[in-house]
Amino acid sequence: MNAPLPAEACGIDLVRERGQRAVFCGLTGIVWLHRKIQDAFFLVVGSRTCAHLIQSAAGVMIFAEPRFATAILDERDLAGIADAEAELDTAVERLVARRPDIRLLFLVGSCPSEVIKLDLTRAAFRLSRRLAPVRVLTYSGSGIETTFTEGEDACLAALVPELPEAEAGDGALLVAGALGDVVEDQFARLFADLGIPVRFLPGRRAEAMPAVRPGMPYLLAQPFLAGTARGLDGRGLRHLPAPFPLGAEGTTGWLQAAAEAFGVAPERFAAATQAGRRRAETALAPHRAALAGRRIFFFPDSQLEVPLARFLARELGAGIVEVGTPYLHRGLLAEEIARLPVGTRVVEGQSLDDQMDRARAARPDLAICGLGLANPLEAEGLATKWSIELLFTPVQGYEQAGDLAELFARPLRRRALLEV
Numbered sequence: 044m045n046a047p048l049p050a051e052a053c054g055i056d057l058v059r060e061r062g063q064r065a066v067f068c069g070l071t072g073i074v075w076l077h078r079k080i081q082d083a084f085f086l087v088v089g090s091r092t093c094a095h096l097i098q099s100a101a102g103v104m105i106f107a108e109p110r111f112a113t114a115i116l117d118e119r120d121l122a123g124i125a126d127a128e129a130e131l132d133t134a135v136e137r138l139v140a141r142r143p144d145i146r147l148l149f150l151v152g153s154c155p156s157e158v159i160k161l162d163l164t165r166a167a168f169r170l171s172r173r174l175a176p177v178r179v180l181t182y183s184g185s186g187i188e189t190t191f192t193e194g195e196d197a198c199l200a201a202l203v204p205e206l207p208e209a210e211a212g213d214g215a216l217l218v219a220g221a222l223g224d225v226v227e228d229q230f231a232r233l234f235a236d237l238g239i240p241v242r243f244l245p246g247r248r249a250e251a252m253p254a255v256r257p258g259m260p261y262l263l264a265q266p267f268l269a270g271t272a273r274g275l276d277g278r279g280l281r282h283l284p285a286p287f288p289l290g291a292e293g294t295t296g297w298l299q300a301a302a303e304a305f306g307v308a309p310e311r312f313a314a315a316t317q318a319g320r321r322r323a324e325t326a327l328a329p330h331r332a333a334l335a336g337r338r339i340f341f342f343p344d345s346q347l348e349v350p351l352a353r354f355l356a357r358e359l360g361a362g363i364v365e366v367g368t369p370y371l372h373r374g375l376l377a378e379e380i381a382r383l384p385v386g387t388r389v390v391e392g393q394s395l396d397d398q399m400d401r402a403r404a405a406r407p408d409l410a411i412c413g414l415g416l417a418n419p420l421e422a423e424g425l426a427t428k429w430s431i432e433l434l435f436t437p438v439q440g441y442e443q444a445g446d447l448a449e450l451f452a453r454p455l456r457r458r459a460l461l462e463v
């Protein structure tokens with residue numbers, strides 16, 4: 044991983060805030076991860092609150108046999124009266140017996156499992172041995188330890204030590220970060236046109252996780268994968284610094300980083316990317332009219348805020364009032380920070396009341412925020428966009444650039460109609 048840049052050197056106005064936060068916990072990632080790894084099961088070891096969160100976040104996607112559930116810790120477990128470990132073992136054994144299609148089971152830690160210090164690492168080890176060939180892994184989605192997208196990071200980081208070793212001389216690129224299948228297929232075609240063999244983490248099935256080896260170059264597809272990157276670095280892989288594949292410019296920069304690492308000739312790069320880039324620019328043009336000069340305020344939520352601000356400012360001409368982000372991984376985001384307009388205010392962390400006061404004073408045209416803040420802000424006359432939609436919608440790559448811009452333009456159009 045490249046070294047972090049000092050904020051002063053990047054030309055941004057970086058502020059750190061501490062205080063009350065309004066961010067989802069890492070359990071939310073299950074909603075997109077269970078669709079990505081098709082034979083995995085996510086068992087949250089948590090409370091009824093955790094069950095409600097997952098149920099309502101994923102409610103619209105529930106089908107006959109969902110691949111996530113909650114093993115509820117009740118008062119007896121929390122009071123230490125019941126043997127929570129034995130109960131968990133029984134619940135997992137029953138689940139695996141009923142669902143022989145499960146190949147990979149994640150025990151997902153929560154605030155309650157952390158508070159009673161339930162040792163899920165030991166439980167995963169114990170159950171893996173007992174239930175082989177089903178693999179049991181664990182990670183934390185607890186609101187004490189994680190915010191929103193950090194759940195995906197923790198999940199992928201749990202997979203990294205399990206990845207098979209690639210053969211010596213294997214010359215593939217690794218792309219880390221859950222992408223919609225349609226996006227992944229498009230990127231696979233682009234890398235094939237560039238002559239770069241590529242593998243994706245996570246694989247779509249437990250048995251199809253990518254093989255890795257020391258020296259293997261990797262690109263991150265998402266900016267919130269600091270723990271995963273640390274794990275990959277620990278296995279000797281080599282991070283390729285790049286902007287993230289959002290918008291035409293970000294996608295080109297991201298592909299370019301791989302092309303340079305693999306020595307792809309400029310003519311071949313241009314031939315492989317030109318048409319996609321042109322289609323993206325054409326798709327963005329009508330949205331530029333709606334977004335140019337509009338003032339955008341990001342509340343910290345998904346950790347996508349910095350790349351999105353870069354996209355909105357540079358490709359759509361929007362003005363950025365403030366970029367809130369739960370964490371600023373300066374090493375991973377160096378290429379994004381360098382592209383932000385000079386002087387952009389970036390606020391790492393959150394002090395909710397102060398941030399609400401600043402948003403009220405600034406009266407932005409659009410606030411990008413979590414679900415909990417959208418209604419109060421709308422009630423105060425501000426247009427909002429739920430940041431969670433940016434994770435549920437395929438937004439990466441050339442073909443999705445127009446859809447990404449549309450996500451920001453739509454609330455402005457709706458507000459204009461309401462005002463009429």
Ligand code: SF4
Pocket residue numbers: 068069070089090092093094096152153154155184185186187
């Ligand atoms: Fe709430 Fe914690 Fe459960 Fe998340 S993990 S739903 S923050 S109790």
